[in-house]
Amino acid sequence: MSGVSCDTLTDDYSLPRFFSQIVSKRIRGVSEAKFYFDKSIANLHSPFCFESMKGCISRLSAAISKKENVMILSDRDADGLCSLSLMNDFLKAKGVRAVLRVSDDDDGRGLNPKIVESAVESSVSLIIMLDCGSTQKEEIAFAMGKGIDVMVLDHHLMRSDSRPNCIVVNPKSSSCNYPFADLSACGVCSKAVWAYEFSQLDDYDRELLFADASLTGEKGSMEIIAMRNFVSGEVVTVHFDSFDNLLKSGFIEGMKGRRLFVLDDNALFRFLSDKLEILSLKSIAGRISNEAASGDLNRLFDKFRNRMMASRPVEVLLWLYKRCYLRLHPSIAGDWLRFLDLAAISAIADMVPMREENLILVKLGLDQLNKRCRKSLLGFLSVKSLCEKRIDENDVAFSIAPAINAPWRMERADVGLQLFSQSDLNIIDIFSREALDLNDKRRSFCRNFMDRIRDDVLNSISESGGNLTCIVSGELPHGLTGLVANALKNEYGIAALTISTKGGAITGSLRLDANAAEALAESSSLLSDFGGHASAAGFRIDSEDKIPSLICNIRKYVAALPKTNVVQSEYDIEVKWQDIPDDVFEQLDMVSPFGIGNELPRIMVSGISPASFDIIKGKERPHLQAALSVRNGFSIQCVFWNKGDMLAQINSYESVDAVAVPRKSFFKGNCKRYFEILEIIGRF
Incomplete structure (x- = not known):
């Protein structure tokens, strides 16, 4: 992928060599380097690159100036709820009180006649759809036929045959010239707010x-x-x-x-x-x-x-x-930054590629999150594991985002909506506790469910010729089909299809290393609705009779995919332990935040003396550690968890190389940086 050499970044742009060795493999051109070393909002693309942004802010301006009745309708997941919270905060600050809705569990995601009738009863003149709506041509036409304007801010893949005839701001639109297609829906919302604020300045359209x-x-x-x-x-x-x-x-x-x-x-x-x-x-x-x-x-x-x-x-x-x-102009800079904690959570939760603009939005958003100003998040941030540390992308991915997603996954979407729409701290605390409890129940269910379906999964793999895992279940909550599909894909390394028939409704999720939405499009005649992203998509079916045909079609699609033998590099960078720079962790911080497309760097540390290793006590098994005294006053601790029994083997080598990743640990508010060893290679 790289079109830039390490020497170009170090010699021509005076960037640190260790940093440049890692980043040069992750960028397509020099222009992408700035997203790593200079995470400033000045490097963000202009929202006016979106094809419909002027129409969007014009309609927002009218709603604000006339104090119209507005409905904000979002998806139920973390990206949707963060988008809803951002747009609601923005409109509330402008004096507009919005009706807040999330997609109904029974009627699928996005707009439906029941929600439209509710909007009519509330005299709503504008529905703002967030993280949904890009393929709801008929539903949106129905709402507009009732005299309600509709605006869509979304990031899902679009289909030309179902594109709505309304204002659509979506970087994945085929007619959109926005330079970066992988924003979260909340990232798109943050762009719309920036564009509105800029439109109020004298230099707008000049x-x-x-x-x-x-x-x-x-x-x-x-x-x-x-x-x-x-x-x-x-x-x-x-x-x-x-x-x-x-x-x-x-x-x-x-x-x-x-x-x-x-x-x-x-x-x-x-x-x-x-x-x-x-x-x-x-x-x-x-x-x-x-x-x-x-x-x-x-x-x-x-x-x-x-x-x-x-x-x-x-x-x-x-x-x-x-x-x-x-x-x-603080309105498009410092003041606007207050929305980015939501944009950061949404990007991490929705697993959008951590590249280009997302690096900046997530970095600045994490800075904002650590100010702990947003009431709706205080309950999650005060849990024991997070209350005394700086929140990073791992904390969002493994603690905060799952707790936000848990309510709708466990068929209690109302909890998530209440959590992000209330302002009373006591009420927020109640719903935060309920969300955390639902997350515990979600973990327990998934763990037990995965154990119960093991034999069925193996049978489905055999039936598909080793290309697809497939599960159809009447006990699987509809909100967990995606999580289970992810777990199956990660565990077995092949495509995964999960279908829930619980309560009479039929929904499912598809995960594969190809265009999942395209795979479903080939079976569109069997589906009542579908959509999603490149490698992850969801769908609805109106009859169980169609399930066998869908499974057959997906098996054929997956079997026809070109077979690729991708050999991933064992490490990103090789460095002799004596040459590790004093500011190694600061340089690694420049590469962060980490995520899909910007994974934690794997570092080959070579030439380590076996005498550097010793054993430390662990809860169940001893650990292996090495203290590398690189130079005066600077040393790095390396830990190989649960591998203390390797010490005798290591002592038989003349030297060892270790593949490691940088880690952080926190204790009583103090951060300790170290290398976690993943693999050891002995040298004789």
């Missing part, structure tokens, strides 16, 4: 120009970029042999009426100053009241002028302008 000139006397060239609503165009280069001839060319005449931003006040721009409105970027920085902030910007000028993260000076100028502008 074209700005940015220019840089190279001169030899009066001869030279000028590079110009136009930008509107933080969306920039291509670089235009103009060559001239004198200032007067540049004027005569008519090019300058076409720039009149627009602001021209420059970094250096050179002879050309002084010559043009009485003909164009020319502004120095450094003068903008001077308007920032905080001297420290201004100092940061001045350092950025020098830093980026020298390092040239962009390919051209004018692109650096544009980037610096965005940074300055965001510092000057």
Whole structure:
């Protein structure tokens, strides 16, 4: 995947070598590197790259100005609830009180006639659908036929035959030019809020120009970029042999009426100053009241002028302008950050690829989450394992997100809705405890269910020729079909299909290393509804008679997939233990947050002396540890859990190499960093 060498990142961009060795394997081009080393909102794509964003904020503006009755309808999972909470907080701050709904358990996800009739009874004039709706053409048409406008903010795969005829903001739309398709639904919502706030500023829909000139006397060239609503165009280069001839060319005449931003006040721009409105970027920085902030910007000028993260000076100028502008307008910077704790939880919970924008949204969102300001999350953050530590992506993935998802998975979606719609801390505490209790019950059920179906799973694998695990159950809660499918896929390493017939309704989930939604599309005649993501999709069936045909079709689809023998690298980076940098953990933090597509780095530490190892006591089995004194005052502890019995074998080697991953442990509020050994290779 990589199109960048480690040397390029270290030599051309002055990035640390250890960091560069890891990141160079994870990016497609130099432009992606900034998402790792500079997690600033200035590096986020403009929301106005979405095809329907202007229509979205126009409709939001009308609803806000007229204080319309609005219904927010979201999916029931963590992404949907976070989206609902974000949009509700935003509208409430604008004086709009919304009716809050989540998808009905009985009638599937998204909009249905029962919800539409409820909206009519509440005199709702706008339904905002979050994390759902992208394929509900007929249902949305029904609502619009009742005189209700509908707007969809979603991230699920879309189908051309069922695209709604309303405002749809979805990065996966085939006609959308948004540069990054893998946002969560809550990430899309956060973009809509940013766009609305920007639309209230004077520079909304105003074209700005940015220019840089190279001169030899009066001869030279000028590079110009136009930008509107933080969306920039291509670089235009103009060559001239004198200032007067540049004027005569008519090019300058076409720039009149627009602001021209420059970094250096050179002879050309002084010559043009009485003909164009020319502004120095450094003068903008001077308007920032905080001297420290201004100092940061001045350092950025020098830093980026020298390092040239962009390919051209004018692109650096544009980037610096965005940074300055965001510092000057809190509504699209600091104030907007308060929504990102929800965006971070949704991205981690929905397992979107941890790449590009998601790295920034999740990093800034985790910073916000650790301020512990959101009432609806306090019950989860106060549990013993989280109350005295900094929350990271692992805590969200394994503690917070499962607790948010548990209510709907255990057929109590009302608990999740109440949790994210209440403001009274006592009521929130009650629903938090109930959600945590449901999560315990969910764990217990899944553990027991997986044990009970073991023989059925093995039989289904045999029947499919080893390509598919398939379970049909009348006791499996509909909300757990996806979790069980994930567990089966992870355990057996093949595609998984789970179907629940509990209570008469028939729903299911498909997980495979291919386009799951496409696989279901080939059986659309058997399904009453379906949708999802590339490797995970869900569906509904209206008759048990259709289940055998669906299973047969999925088996054929999976069997026809090309067989790939993917050999994954055993490690990301090899380093002699003496060469581990003093700031190794700080450099690893630059690579985080970790997740799908940005996994925890596996580090091969080579040349370790067996004398470095000893045994430490464990609860059940002894552990193996090594203390590596890299240099004066700096050492790294390595632990191989439950492998203390390997010490004699290790002592027989001349040296050992260890494949390890970085870990954190917390005790009484203190964080300890260490390497967890995954594998040891002996050298004679």
